[in-house]
Amino acid sequence: MADPMRVRAQENGGVVDVKVLMKHDMETGQRKDPAGKVIPAHHITTVTATCKGKVVFEGQFGTAVSKDPFLNFKFKGGAKGDTVSITWVDNRNDKRTDEAKIS
Amino acid sequence: MNLKRREALRLTAIIGLMAATGLISEAQAADWNKAAFDGKSLDDVLKALGGSSADKSSAVTINAPDIAENGAVVPVGVTTTLPKTQQIAILVEKNPSALAAQFLMTADTEPFVASRVKMAQTSNVHALVKADGKWYVTTKEVKVTLGGCGG
Numbered sequence: 483m484a485d486p487m488r489v490r491a492q493e494n495g496g497v498v499d500v501k502v503l504m505k506h507d508m509e510t511g512q513r514k515d516p517a518g519k520v521i522p523a524h525h526i527t528t529v530t531a532t533c534k535g536k537v538v539f540e541g542q543f544g545t546a547v548s549k550d551p552f553l554n555f556k557f558k559g560g561a562k563g564d565t566v567s568i569t570w571v572d573n574r575n576d577k578r579t580d581e582a583k584i585s
Numbered sequence: 586m587n588l589k590r591r592e593a594l595r596l597t598a599i600i601g602l603m604a605a606t607g608l609i610s611e612a613q614a615a616d617w618n619k620a621a622f623d624g625k626s627l628d629d630v631l632k633a634l635g636g637s638s639a640d641k642s643s644a645v646t647i648n649a650p651d652i653a654e655n656g657a658v659v660p661v662g663v664t665t666t667l668p669k670t671q672q673i674a675i676l677v678e679k680n681p682s683a684l685a686a687q688f689l690m691t692a693d694t695e696p697f698v699a700s701r702v703k704m705a706q707t708s709n710v711h712a713l714v715k716a717d718g719k720w721y722v723t724t725k726e727v728k729v730t731l732g733g734c735g736g
Contacts, residue, residue, distance in 0.1 A: 497695060510703070512681060527617040539694050544622040546677060546685035548658045548701040555688070556695035573617075 489582035491566045498560035498584055500531065500539075502553045502568050510545040526551060529570045533560045533584075560584050621674075622684050627711055630676055630684045631720060639713060642667070642721035647712045649727050653704065656729040661685075662699035667716035670696035679708035687713075704729045 485505035492499050504526065511523025523545055531539040538557040560566065562584050569579040621633035631639055648662035663673050673696070674687035685702040696714075704710075707728045714721045 510681075536691075536693070538691055540689040540691075541686060541698075541700075542617050542622075542688070543686045544682060544684050546680050546682070546703045548703055552660075552699075552701045554662070554697075554699035556697050557691075557693045558695065559693045 484576055484578040487568060487570075487578065487580040489566065489568050489580050491560070491582045491584040493560060493562050493584050497556050497558055498533070498566070499556050500554070500566055500568075500582075502529075502531075502551075504529075504551045504553070504570055504578075506549070506551060506570070506572065508543075508545065508547055508549045508551060512545075524572065524574060526570045526572045529553065529568065531555070531557075531566060531568050533557070533564055533566045538566075618687070621687065622682055624683055626683055627676060627678065627713075627722070630674065631713065634672070634674065634687070634713070634715075634720075636713075636715065636720040639720035639722040642714070642723060645712050645714050645721050645723040647710060647723055647725040648699065649710055649725055651726075652728045652730065654730045656704040656706070656731055658701050659704050659727060659729070660699065660701050661710060662697070663712040663714070665696045665714050665716065665721075667696065667714060667721060669717040670694075670714060671717075672713075672715035673698050674713040675700070675702060676711040676713060677702060677704050677708055678711065680705050683711075 488503040490501045509524040513521045525545050526543045529541040539555045564584045565581050567581045571577045624630035624633050644667045645665045653659040670690050675685045676683045688698045709724050709726050712723050
């Protein structure tokens with residue numbers, strides 16, 4: 483069900499700049515459908531980034547993160563050619579992992 | 586009679602198992618700090634994250650527009666020059682629940698994060714940063730022309 487993410491990782495001066503675009507509805511649980519029923523919340527809860535088997539970044543999202551969340555972070559210790567892997571889990575335990583090579 | 590009792594026992598066992606598996610998935614999701622995301626104000630969230638008070642700090646910078654036309658997509662970035670940054674949280678004061686997102690930093694992570702959040706209305710945006718065991722906060726007001734919640 484989950485669509486792929488777009489992940490880009492670029493190394494510059496020893497720092498890897500990672501940009502991630504996740505595809506997710508991020509329903510807040512506040513909106514109502516045309517029949518007046520509340521649409522249940524459906525959102526990403528945790529995002530984890532690993533590089534060479536080490537966690538380099540971890541994020542927790544609430545409902546207030548925009549639809550199709552964008553995330554940008556930087557970490558040290560990655561080199562060109564290494565793989566950065568991003569995993570998200572949502573509140574229905576759906577998950578998705580995508581990878582990108584550092585360029 | 587005895588058969589019925591067996592049946593009842595079996596049912597209890599199944600229900601017990603379901604509860605147990607339910608509990609397991611709940612334990613996995615416990616990583617996600619529910620109390621913090623339920624917090625309604627800066628103080629609530631700070632307490633749920635385990636801090637008591639936050640000092641105002643000019644070492645924390647919020648990169649957000651002064652005026653956001655669309656409250657559904659407000660770019661917010663946080664950077665800090667504080668050493669040993671462990672945690673960064675983005676809060677929107679007037680949203681139904683204040684905490685939008687929080688990020689956990691490792692020793693290798695640069696103290697920088699950028700994302701996009703929803704804002705219900707014009708409000709203060711707070712950036713909470715935990716560095717070397719202490720909490721720091723910076724606040725910036727973002728004016729919203731069109732709200733991004735409800736609908």
